[in-house]
Amino acid sequence: MREKRQDYIDWDTTFLGVAAVMALRSKDPDTQNGACVVDGDHRVLSVGYNGLPRGMCDSVFSWDRQAPKRCDTKYPYMVHAEENAIDNCLRRERLHGATMYLYSAKGYPPCNECAKDIVNAGISRVVCASLLVENTDEYDWTPTMRMFASGGVRIVAVGSPVLILGFGASPGRQPARGSQMFERLSSELSRIAAMTRVIEEEQCQTGSTT
């Protein structure tokens, strides 16, 4: 009898991979975040990435981080990956007790606004590919961690409990255990993209529009 494959990926890797693919959809030149929400039976409930609200033209609005007026920067208009994933879920009641997987190229945890939405949706676990645990000029993660602690949301970085300054541990970047996975994912996506280009070229040559 043949043995089963041994190098298949686990569920956390699978859904972090889905979140990473969603992040690649983002048009934001600075930040690419993706989210994937699953239920207790490993069924995908929703996905999302950071971008403008539905139907808004991403070639017209500014992608600038700084401008004399804030309304001319990208910030007032951006919807975060976590918000989009919650908003995209067709059956909100199924988010209760669900797990949200997050891929952030910068290692960002959810901001305080997304943390409110996550708590309100009843999501009980947030799994991040890697985590920046220091505060940045833009973000103070303290409100997020306070809301998660009080609202019963457990946040982990690929299996490790998150250690946040002021929440019982030392600062510093969590080791990116997901990096090997993302290298593999990235090469696999390049392979798929190359295949897609070949198919498109063949369609061009044959005049097919399907």
Ligand SMILES: [Zn+2]
């Ligand atoms: Zn956010």
